[in-house]
Amino acid sequence: MFAKTSVSLTTTAAALLFCSASALAADANAFGERLKAVAATQNMMIAYDSAASEGDNVVLKGMTAAPKGEEPAKLGDVTFESVSGSTEEGWKVARIPIADVDVTKDDTHTTVTGMSVEGVELLPADRSKLPAVKQLSEFYFQKAGLDKMTVEEKGAKVFDLSGVSIENTINDDDTLSSDFNFGTFDADFSTADPETVQTMGDLGYTKMNGSVEGSASWDPKTGTLTLDPFDVNVQNAGNLSFTYEMAGYTPAFIQSMQQISQQMQQNPDGNQNAGMAMMGLLSQLSLGSADITFTDDSLTKKLLDYYAKKQGTTPDQLVQQLESMVPAALAQLNNPDFQKQVSEAVSTYLKDPKSLSISIDPENPVPAMQIMGAAMGAPQTLPQVLSLQVTANDATNE
Numbered sequence: 001m002f003a004k005t006s007v008s009l010t011t012t013a014a015a016l017l018f019c020s021a022s023a024l025a026a027d028a029n030a031f032g033e034r035l036k037a038v039a040a041t042q043n044m045m046i047a048y049d050s051a052a053s054e055g056d057n058v059v060l061k062g063m064t065a066a067p068k069g070e071e072p073a074k075l076g077d078v079t080f081e082s083v084s085g086s087t088e089e090g091w092k093v094a095r096i097p098i099a100d101v102d103v104t105k106d107d108t109h110t111t112v113t114g115m116s117v118e119g120v121e122l123l124p125a126d127r128s129k130l131p132a133v134k135q136l137s138e139f140y141f142q143k144a145g146l147d148k149m150t151v152e153e154k155g156a157k158v159f160d161l162s163g164v165s166i167e168n169t170i171n172d173d174d175t176l177s178s179d180f181n182f183g184t185f186d187a188d189f190s191t192a193d194p195e196t197v198q199t200m201g202d203l204g205y206t207k208m209n210g211s212v213e214g215s216a217s218w219d220p221k222t223g224t225l226t227l228d229p230f231d232v233n234v235q236n237a238g239n240l241s242f243t244y245e246m247a248g249y250t251p252a253f254i255q256s257m258q259q260i261s262q263q264m265q266q267n268p269d270g271n272q273n274a275g276m277a278m279m280g281l282l283s284q285l286s287l288g289s290a291d292i293t294f295t296d297d298s299l300t301k302k303l304l305d306y307y308a309k310k311q312g313t314t315p316d317q318l319v320q321q322l323e324s325m326v327p328a329a330l331a332q333l334n335n336p337d338f339q340k341q342v343s344e345a346v347s348t349y350l351k352d353p354k355s356l357s358i359s360i361d362p363e364n365p366v367p368a369m370q371i372m373g374a375a376m377g378a379p380q381t382l383p384q385v386l387s388l389q390v391t392a393n394d395a396t397n398e
Contacts, residue, residue, distance in 0.1 A: 035060075044066070045068050061077045210237070229242060247365045
C-alpha cells in the first residue's frame, strides 16, 4: 500500500510539474506572439526562433527586428525581465536590456552600449477603461535610453553620443509628461570629405560638441499639446530654443489621423480623398503660441567672416548688404510696419549678435485653417493674425 501510494504521489507530482512547465511555455509563446502583433502595428517586424520562461523572465531566442520592408537586424537572445499579465489583460515588462551593438560595414565601425527599455506595456485590445494616453496605442513605455554610441571611420572616431534617455509619466489627472534628453555629442570633421574638412576648418569647427534636450506635455481632455522647450546647444556656436502650444490635439483627432494614414497605405491611389479628409481634420487644430530663439555664442561672427572672405569683401560690408536685402525681400508682403520691425531686428542683431527671436502670441488660439487661409489669400495679414514679433538682443534670452 505504501509503495502504491508513493508511486501515485510521484506520478501526480510529475504530472503537475509537466503541466506547470507547459503553462509557462505557453505563456512565453503567448507573450512572444503578442509582441509580434503589437510591433506590426508600429510597422516593425519582429521574429524569433523560440520562446522560453525562466522564472518571471521571458527569453525570445534568435530574435530579429527591423522596420517593415528592411533587412532584419539580428538581436540574438533577448530577455524580458519580470513579465506578467496575459494577452487579454495586457502584458507588463519591468525591463528589457538590449544587447550591445558592434557592427562593421565597409570602413564604418559602430558600437552602441547600455541600451534598455523600462516599464513596457503591451496593452490589451479593450483599452476603454485605461487612461487616454494608453487608449491610442497598444504599446507604452516609461523609460528608454542608451549609455553610449560611437562611430569610427577607417579607425578614427568621427562621432560620439552618450547619455540618451526618454521618460514618460502619466500624471494623476491623466495628462502625459515627457522628458527627452538626446544626450551629449562630439563630432570630428577632420576625416570627412575634403570639401567638408575645408569648410568646417574655415569656420573654426574641426570638432563640434553639444547637447539636445527638451520636455513636452499633453492634456487629452483639452487636446493641448505643449513643447517647452526643445533646446539644441552647440559649444562655441549657440543655442537654438523652440517652444509651442497647440490646441485640438484630442484622442478623437489622433484616432482619425491614424485611420486616414491606414487608408492611404492601403489605397495609395485614393490619396486625393484622403488629403481632403486630412485638411478637414487640420481645421480642428489651433495655435496658441510659439517661439524660436537663437542665442549666439560666436557662430554669427564666424559665418560673416567666412562668407565675406568668399565674396572678397569685409564683414561690415556684408552686413550692409544683408541689411538692404531684408526690406527688399519683405516688400512684396505689403506690410510696412512688419517690414520695419524685422529690418530693425536683423540690423540690430547683425551689428551686435546676441539673440534673435521670432514669437507668436495671439490673445486667443488661432485656428489652423485661418492661418492657412491668410497665408494663401492675404499673407500681409499674417503678422496681425498671429501677433507675430521679431526681436533682437532681448535681455531675457541672453
